[in-house]
Amino acid sequence: MNDPRSDGVKATFWSEGADGEPSVTWFDVEDESEVPLAGDFRTFVEGLTASAAFDGGQD
Structure with a gap:
């Protein structure tokens, strides 16, 4: 995910905790x-x- 315009999860300082x-x-x-x-x-x-919690451990 090197393209900053791509979908994804990002940490943003627009709204701080x-x-x-x-x-x-x-x-x-x-x-x-x-x-x-x-x-x-x-x-x-x-x-x-963990992803296993969603797919029953099947990959």
Whole structure:
């Protein structure tokens, strides 16, 4: 994901968390939409879930 215009999850300082950490947002370039994922980076990381929880461990 080297193209800054690509879809993806990005930490942004447009909206900072309580301790000045960046919020984490999903940017969808094609739909021109943004989905806030967490108010700060720590909350984002603590909320991550292994993919096995969604696909029953099947790859």
